[in-house]
Amino acid sequence: MQQVQAVVARAKGAPVELATINVPNPGPGEAVVKVQACGVCHTDLHYREGGINDDFPFLLGHEAAGVIESVGPGVTTVAPGDFVVLNWRAVCGDCRACDRGEPWYCFATHNATQKMTLADGPDAGTELTPALGIGAFAEKTLVAAGQCTKVDQSARPAAVGLLGCGVMAGLGAAINTGAVTRGKSVAVIGCGGVGAAAVAGSALAGASPIIAVDIDSKKLETAKKMGATHTIDSSQTDPVEEIKRICAQTYRGADGADVVVEAVGRPETWKQAFYARDLAGTVVLVGVPTLEMKVPDLPLIDVFGRGGALKSSWYGDCLPSRDFPMLVDLYQQGRLNLDAFVTEEIGISDVEAAFEKMHHGDVLRSVVVL
Incomplete structure (x- = not known):
């Protein structure tokens, strides 16, 4: 287990906080990702406002790109050092949608089994609910390996990470x-x-x-x-x-x-x-x-x-393993301008200010760069 800094929403409507969290070592089928960039999406604000559910505290952030740091037993699709875009559709391969050849409608998508937790203060040990099963406003996060899609490592993290949610949607x-x-x-x-x-x-x-x-x-x-x-x-x-x-x-x-x-x-x-x-x-x-x-x-x-x-x-009825590499290639060829979606790059402590800018329509995307 290791401790990192992360953005947490503790209560409905309350400003987000920078907190120290515990990230477990990856178990079977899991991976720890060192986050390089994560977009500030309106869905994160929905979580903070209680518009998704009330499973506080939330670990926010989900439009992310980063590098695989470690993987758990049985993981063969990605390896340490791979540059990946995170997704919230890790398909199971065995439900009725997957069986009929429509995995983009998978009914049993995977998330990490272990929970990340708060590391200090009176709430130390409290389990965190990661936004869309990702929780990437963090220096590192624990996800299911199927949530990691390997793409061209030379691509700009702040741009291609946005494929993880809003742009792909x-x-x-x-x-x-x-x-x-x-x-x-x-x-x-x-x-x-x-x-x-x-x-x-x-x-x-x-x-x-x-x-x-x-x-x-x-x-x-x-x-x-x-x-x-x-x-x-x-x-x-x-x-x-x-x-x-x-x-x-x-x-x-x-x-x-x-x-x-x-x-x-x-x-x-x-x-x-x-x-x-x-x-x-x-x-x-x-x-x-x-x-x-x-x-x-x-x-x-x-x-x-x-x-x-x-x-x-x-999620744009996407299949990340099919769509993310293709779209990153189009971006690298200059045919899809993902850079145009990045209005500003900010630090991990600036998420609350980014929410305020979102209210006023001042940005297309603020992107946290770690």
């Missing part, structure tokens, strides 16, 4: 869940980190037009840099009607976008996405709603009459 929502391809039109509602990634994924797939919708002009400018062909300020313009107008200009008879990605996670924006899609179009919900939110009231005849598909995207 957005890219995958477009490409994997929404099946965006050449000849399809796309609208993305909400252009924070996940929405900007959905725009980038749509551009990578060759979609056109790609319409970015937000109320923040800075986010819309970022979306244009990621590949958006049109932008809509929905505080000034009805986004549904404007999406329909733009698509009709491009494709004769179009009555909306082929794929609408909702990256906000609110009932009112999901309803906009529902009505902004073309006949037989697809809505992809990748924004994370809070526990009290409900599906908006819709006439059932509209659900039936418009056809198509209403989907949720879990």
Whole structure:
């Protein structure tokens, strides 16, 4: 066992703290990772606010890249010295989803069996709940070996670590869940980190037009840099009607976008996405709603009459072992600008300030560099 510094959320809504934690030596199927960089994701803020569950104290951080320090018995997929991106979908290989060849829907993903604990103070020995089974706002963390995906060791940790959650969620929502391809039109509602990634994924797939919708002009400018062909300020313009107008200009008879990605996670924006899609179009919900939110009231005849598909995207329906190395290679080739998602690099003691910047929309991603 070793002791390291880490960011801990002790109670609902309370500011996070820098604490000393115990990291056990890896057991069977586990690995200890020396974290090099970890993005500050809105999901971490959800944990701090009690929006995920109330299993406090939480060890926050999950969009991470680092180097394998040690592995436990039976681990063959990674070895000490490997540069890895961490993921929260360590597939089991034996559930009904895996058996039918759809491991991205795995129902029994793995986390480390052992628990990291607080090391000092009156709560010494208290077990920590790692965010998404990772807990990477820490100098080192313990994870299941399957949560470690080996990638090109020359890649920038602060950039490729973001594939661990937000960037993969957005890219995958477009490409994997929404099946965006050449000849399809796309609208993305909400252009924070996940929405900007959905725009980038749509551009990578060759979609056109790609319409970015937000109320923040800075986010819309970022979306244009990621590949958006049109932008809509929905505080000034009805986004549904404007999406329909733009698509009709491009494709004769179009009555909306082929794929609408909702990256906000609110009932009112999901309803906009529902009505902004073309006949037989697809809505992809990748924004994370809070526990009290409900599906908006819709006439059932509209659900039936418009056809198509209403989907949720879990982690961009990704398979890390397949998708992470491919996306890192595209980044290394200059075809996927992951650097554009890194607004600032910060220290491990700056996470609470990064949450505040997130509230004000000042950053796409703050990244803790260790």
